[in-house]
Amino acid sequence: MKKTSIRNKLIVLLLLITIVPFGTSIVITYFYTKESLKDEFVAENVNLLYQGKLNIEGYIGELKNLTLSFYNNIDFMRYMKNNPDFDKDYLAKESFKNVILTILYAEENINRVNIALMDDHHNISVSKKSAVVFSRLNQSLNQDMYEKALNNPYRIHIEPMEVLQEENISEKSNRRNDMFTLHRALIDVPSDDLLGYISLEINSEHLLGIAEKLYVKDKEEFYLLSPEGELIFRSNNNVDENQQWITSLIKNNKPNGMMEWKKDSFHGLMIYETLDESSGGWIMVKRIPYTSVFESALSVAKINILFGVIGLILVIMATLFVSFKITSPIRVLLQNIKQVENGNMNVQFDSLGNDEIGTLGERFKEMIAKINHLINREYKLEIENKTNQLKALQSQLNPHFLYNALQSIGTLALKNNVPQVYTLVTHLSKIMRYGMNIDEDLVPLTKEIDYTKAFLLLQKERFGDQFEYTLSFDKEDSFIVVPKMILQPIIENYFKHGFDRSNDKIGHLTIIVRRDQDHLVMTVQDNGNGITETRLNEIYQTLNEDHQSKLGGANIGLRNVYLRLKLYFGEKASLLIENNEDGGTFVTIKLPVGTGGSGNESNHN
Secondary structure (H helix, E strand, O other): OOOOOHHHHHHHHHHHHHHHHHHHHHHHHHHHHHHHHHHHHHHHHHHHHHHHHHHHHHHHHHHHHHOOHHHHOHHHHHHHHHOOOOOOOHHHHHHHHHHHHHHHOOOOOEEEEEEEEOOOOEEEEEEOOEEEEEEEOOOOOOHHHHHHHHHOOOOEEEEOOOOEOHHHOOOOOOOHHHEEEEEEEEEEOOOOEEEEEEEEEEEOHHHHHHHHOOOOOOOOEEEEEOOOOOEEEEOOOOOOOOOHHHHHHHHOOOOEEEEEEOOOOOOEEEEEEEOOHHHOOOEEEEEEEHHHHOHHHHHHHHHHHHHHHHHHHHHHHHHHOHHHHHHHHHHHHHHHHHHHHOOOOOOOOOOOOOOHHHHHHHHHHHHHHHHHHHHHHHHHHHHHHHHHHHHHHHHHOOHHHHHHHHHHHHHHHHHOOOHHHHHHHHHHHHHHHHHHOOOOOEEEHHHHHHHHHHHHHHHHHHHHHHEEEEEEEOHHHOOOEEEOOOOHHHHHHHHHHHOOOOOOOOEEEEEEEEEEOOEEEEEEEEOOOOOOHHHHHHHHHHHOOOOHHHHOOOOHHHHHHHHHHHHHHHHHOEEEEEEOOOOOEEEEEEEEOOOOOOOHHHHOO
């Protein structure tokens, strides 16, 4: 290949206009993507922490509601106000037991419930490992927590658990550091009189399960802080509790937000969200290193480079094969032109595109379609010509003369007490009247059935006990329109080729007409000699011959049926001929219901 060829010049040009802009776009895209991903990353994590906040507040809200549930218990509240003597008042003791047990088992993570009555210094406690215990109140126990709950505007205080690490979440022991305690001051509403305190000791498994869903292990750090900045939970053990970032976060005095931190050993983003004061006021903090934040940006840059390399390869391949892309549509046209030269007018190929070659291909298909249309029109005109010739021959006979003659023969048969002759003449009259009516091409099914019955009765009279037939159809289908005399050629073929009188076998013909959704199915089944595979192939070949000159000769009856079906119904109708497994022939005619008509003779393509 010469260096001055258009293909080489095109390759060099395409490489230059691809590599330079692509390299520049990678640099610009990286920095732009870096900042946009940072903003998107922050927004996603802010939303995630906010959802975590709602989940934790909702969970703590359910626990708080449990500490208020007994306010609707009138008896229990009366005992609370009257300082009962549990040693003597059995009903009060049972009321307290019922209430405290109900609260204990209302939530699976509650491990202990404690009620402290301040006036009479009673303490009632129960856990899932012990029964209800009534004892004297230890004034110093939990006193600080009780005061915090009383002074809180929401009358509650959540005593945080000791510092937990990530590995503790999966441990399901009952150690103290797995628990947090909710204390509520019980007030005699509407007064401000203090009745006592209720404390719920709660397993932290569910709470920490929520926290675990708020960060990605090994890539992000997650912390729970008390309002005073004490660590409650941390996702790893590489944190100094006195680190400077905690102090800066507490001093920030904002309920939520984002801070960038580039001190100590951590460089990255800190995103935080504060729980409502009524839910403990805890602070959720996510620390995300820059390596995790910009990991996606690096991945995008790598993907851009990969697609760039792929793009270069595609450009080179497109350049090398451009000549093939231009000549392949022309080759398709040439192949179809050769098929037309060989007499195959079925031109089918996909669109060759929207350019000039594609337009040429569409015009070629339209031209062949018009030629097919003209051929079909001439073909049908020839059929109509033969039909008119047949009708002209039929009209040469005087039908009234024949009908009157047959009527006279029938009357004479009755006078001579030969009713069988009268019946046969009547059937023959029906057949002739039906066949010589040249004004009908399509008839209701009931007429075709009556004609077929008359024809079969004549054959029954002719062959006697050697022939039997079965004819069934649904009366609801009587008015479906079918081509006239569509069954007779098939039945006649049976008597010509399938019916054998030389043996003792009784010939049987079964005709069934049934409705199959939008189609009418006619089946003609016999127990005759059947058709050899070679003969069957010849019949199908004759049926599919396109040239009208093949209409005469053998198989004229079947071909006539086939052509009339195609003329009236097109590809919606079918004719199937096959052999029975136990001998004989099975013919199926399938035609659509509600379509077709004599108008098709001039319009069908």
